[in-house]
Amino acid sequence: MLRVNHVHVAYGDVHILWDVSFSVGEGELVALLGANGAGKTTMLNSISGLLHPQEGEIEFSGRNITRVPGHKIPALGIAHVPEGRRLFPEMTVKENLEIGSLSPPARQKRKETLEWVFTLFPVLKEKQNQMAGTLSGGQQQMLAIGRGLMALPRLIMFDEPSLGLAPVLVKHMFQLIKDINQQGITVLLVEQNVMQVLEVCHRAYVIENGRIVLSGASAELLNNKYIKDVYLGI
Amino acid sequence: MHLLGQTLISGFLLGGMYALIAIGMTLIMGVMKIVNLAHGALVMVGMYVTYICFVLWHINPYAGMFISMLLLFVLGSLIQRYMINRLVEVDSILPENQVLLTVGISLVLTEVIRFIFKSDYLSVSTGFSGKTVFLGKMSVSVPMTIGFVIAMVFTYLLHLFLNRTDLGMTIRATAQDRDAAVYMGVNVSRVTMITFGLGSAFAAAGGSLLLPMFYLWPDIGHLFTAKAFIITILGGMGSTAGALLGGLTLGIAESLGATYISMGYKDVVGLVVFLLVLLFMPGGIKSLVKR
Numbered sequence: 001m002l003r004v005n006h007v008h009v010a011y012g013d014v015h016i017l018w019d020v021s022f023s024v025g026e027g028e029l030v031a032l033l034g035a036n037g038a039g040k041t042t043m044l045n046s047i048s049g050l051l052h053p054q055e056g057e058i059e060f061s062g063r064n065i066t067r068v069p070g071h072k073i074p075a076l077g078i079a080h081v082p083e084g085r086r087l088f089p090e091m092t093v094k095e096n097l098e099i100g101s102l103s104p105p106a107r108q109k110r111k112e113t114l115e116w117v118f119t120l121f122p123v124l125k126e127k128q129n130q131m132a133g134t135l136s137g138g139q140q141q142m143l144a145i146g147r148g149l150m151a152l153p154r155l156i157m158f159d160e161p162s163l164g165l166a167p168v169l170v171k172h173m174f175q176l177i178k179d180i181n182q183q184g185i186t187v188l189l190v191e192q193n194v195m196q197v198l199e200v201c202h203r204a205y206v207i208e209n210g211r212i213v214l215s216g217a218s219a220e221l222l223n224n225k226y227i228k229d230v231y232l233g234i
Numbered sequence: 235m236h237l238l239g240q241t242l243i244s245g246f247l248l249g250g251m252y253a254l255i256a257i258g259m260t261l262i263m264g265v266m267k268i269v270n271l272a273h274g275a276l277v278m279v280g281m282y283v284t285y286i287c288f289v290l291w292h293i294n295p296y297a298g299m300f301i302s303m304l305l306l307f308v309l310g311s312l313i314q315r316y317m318i319n320r321l322v323e324v325d326s327i328l329p330e331n332q333v334l335l336t337v338g339i340s341l342v343l344t345e346v347i348r349f350i351f352k353s354d355y356l357s358v359s360t361g362f363s364g365k366t367v368f369l370g371k372m373s374v375s376v377p378m379t380i381g382f383v384i385a386m387v388f389t390y391l392l393h394l395f396l397n398r399t400d401l402g403m404t405i406r407a408t409a410q411d412r413d414a415a416v417y418m419g420v421n422v423s424r425v426t427m428i429t430f431g432l433g434s435a436f437a438a439a440g441g442s443l444l445l446p447m448f449y450l451w452p453d454i455g456h457l458f459t460a461k462a463f464i465i466t467i468l469g470g471m472g473s474t475a476g477a478l479l480g481g482l483t484l485g486i487a488e489s490l491g492a493t494y495i496s497m498g499y500k501d502v503v504g505l506v507v508f509l510l511v512l513l514f515m516p517g518g519i520k521s522l523v524k525r
Contacts, residue, residue: 050416074419086414088407099407102400102419151419 001026001186002047002155007056009042016042017053017210024155024188029181031189031197031218033231034207040190041083043207044157047188048080049073060155075103079153083160083190085144089133093124096132096143100150109152117146120176138169145176149185156180157188162196174200194231198222206231240372241493242486247375249485250382251443255458256465256477257389258436263466264409264473265429266318268332272340273437274459278452279343280306280438281445282351288358295358296380299442303435310434311427313339318430319423340455348452355449363446381443388439389478392432396474405429437462457501464508470518480518483507 002024009017017039024030034040045051047058049070058066060076068076079100087096097117101110118125121142127135132143141161148156158177162170170193178200181187191197198204198218206214206227214226221227259273280302287298317339321332365376396402407415408425416422441458448454465484469476484504491503511518 048417050413070416071419071421074417080417082414082417086411086417088410088414090410091403091406095403098400099403099418099420102404107400147418 001028001061002188003057003059004043004047005057005059007043007046007053007058009039009046009051009053011051015210017046020056020207020210020212022205022212022215024186027181027184027186028203029178029187029189029201031191031201031204032207033191033194033197033204035192038207039210040207041159042210044080044082044159044188044190047073047078047157074151074153075105077152077154079148079151079156081144081148081156081158081161083163085140087132087140087143087147090131092129093132093135093143094128096147097124097128097150100147101152103151106150106152110150113150113152117149120149121146137164138166141165141169141173145180149180153185155186155188157190159190160192161189162191162193170196194227198227236371237493240374241489243369243372243374244378245486245489246482247378247382247485248489249482250385250478251378251440251481252461252465252485253478253481254385254388254443255437255440256462256469256481257392257474258433258440259462260466260469260474260477261392261405261436262430262433265405265426266314266332268318268336269463269466270336270430270433271333271459271463272313272336272343273433273462274455274457275340275343276306276310276434276437276455277441277458277462278450278455279309279347280434281441281448281450281454282347283438284442284445285356285358285450288360295360295442295445296384299384299439302438302442306438307431307435311431313434314427314430315423319426340459344452344455351452353451353453355451357449358445360446375447377446381446384443385440388436389474392436393474401428460501461504464504467508468511468518476518 004020004022007017007020008015020043032040032043046053049065049068049072052067057064060078065073065076088099097114098110101107101113106113123139124143124146127139132140135143145161161173161177165173174196177187177189189197189201198221201218203217204215204221205212214221214224216224255273255277259270262270283302283305284295284298287293287301288295317335318332321335362376366373367376396406404415404420404425405428407418408420408422412422461484465477465480468483469478469480484507487507488500488504492500495503
């Protein structure tokens with residue numbers, strides 16, 4: 001469904017991504033793992049069209065989207081739940097959800113999707129008229145995910161959804177992402193939280209200093225010596 | 235006593251029209267994060283358009299206002315699209331280069347208008363320009379009242395537009411977090427064009443409403459830039475309700491100054507209020523509410 005081929009990205013003279021290739025199949029839950037500054041967010045922003053690779057190609061559903069401008073990406077069926085949530089703090093919870101469904105097909109089903117998101121996150125229904133900035137961290141993360149789902153995406157990308165959440169909530173968050181995937185939505189999950197992610201995802205790629213250094217099924221990676229040494233510390 | 239009442243009322247009415255101009259500036263400031271120092275020049279151009287409609291085709295200023303708003307919407311969008319947005323894309327030596335650009339635009343607009351119309355003072359005299367009605371012993375100017383009512387209607391319509399429509403929502407979203415708006419599929423450069431267009435149309439509306447009461451000459455724009463800037467600071471940047479309050483405050487302050495000090499010093503009173511606010515209430519009127 002999503003195919004990234006030999007992508008290079010640089011900001012000015014600073015080369016961030018080197019020859020990155022990976023793919024996400026229809027219905028899969030794939031993780032992109034790596035430490036801070038490995039280039040994970042840059043990768044997602046390249047898919048979202050906020051920046052464009054200097055070299056290489058990004059393909060979605062057989063269509064080359066390498067040069068498609070950012071505002072046209074959601075209408076293709078890709079939703080991005082950004083790092084740090086990036087909600088609109090001075091808009092209500094409901095408005096934050098509504099703005100997730102700007103593309104015409106999502107706009108048409110706005111009411112039904114809103115009800116669906118409210119059943120997934122009852123707390124958002126309760127607080128729908130509150131400003132998003134007044135929610136707690138966990139609630140804000142739910143709102144960010146709900147906002148992504150409002151686009152009725154075929155592929156949803158999560159950028160560090162566990163960031164800043166209490167350990168109990170982190171577990172809940174990953175379970176939720178798994179549930180979303182089981183409803184038939186393809187997921188690309190970017191995380192540093194290696195252990196817990198490998199427990200929920202199908203496959204994973206490990207990215208270090210802008211290069212993919214390792215990939216495989218999650219069960220395989222959990223037993224990989226390098227992963228154990230460097231990321232799991234066992 | 236009725237002199238004070240009359241002064242307060244006319245200040246209030248004047249302030250409503252000032253607020254309309256300032257709301258345009260606030261809108262642009264909120265989305266673009268720049269002070270539009272060409273705002274007064276846009277007001278001035280809007281006034282000239284309404285003036286021409288009146289002189290050449292005898293169109294009532296309140297009808298000419300709509301022509302002026304439409305033209306200024308187009309002018310503002312074009313300025314945004316072809317000048318300001320282009321500067322966003324290039325690396326600059328000064329981060330303020332967009333603001334400097336608006337100064338340049340202001341000068342060009344002013345001098346072009348001077349070239350066409352010369353520096354003469356112009357005015358429109360309609361049948362109702364000097365009309366007043368009496369509230370008890372207080373006389374209230376008719377064009378000021380009409381202008382105030384229209385300004386409030388426009389302000390309310392803008393409020394509805396920003397809060398009830400998808401396009402309005404995308405404008406607010408872009409003001410709060412530009413990148414996040416792109417993630418949502420908002421075409422940010424289109425939104426900024428529309429915002430600058432709307433801000434300019436509001437400038438034209440405010441100017442046109444003031445036309446029956448003000449002399450018109452090319453440099454009047456600088457006066458309005460200053461007023462809009464003062465109001466925006468008073469109201470706290472980027473807030474429509476704040477701009478409304480700031481506008482009323484400035485209008486009343488000027489009106490009091492004109493009555494009790496001297497007509498010639500009314501703008502000075504506004505500037506003194508501005509200095510006091512900067513010194514003692516740097517967050518604007520908002521900082522009173524938050525405490």
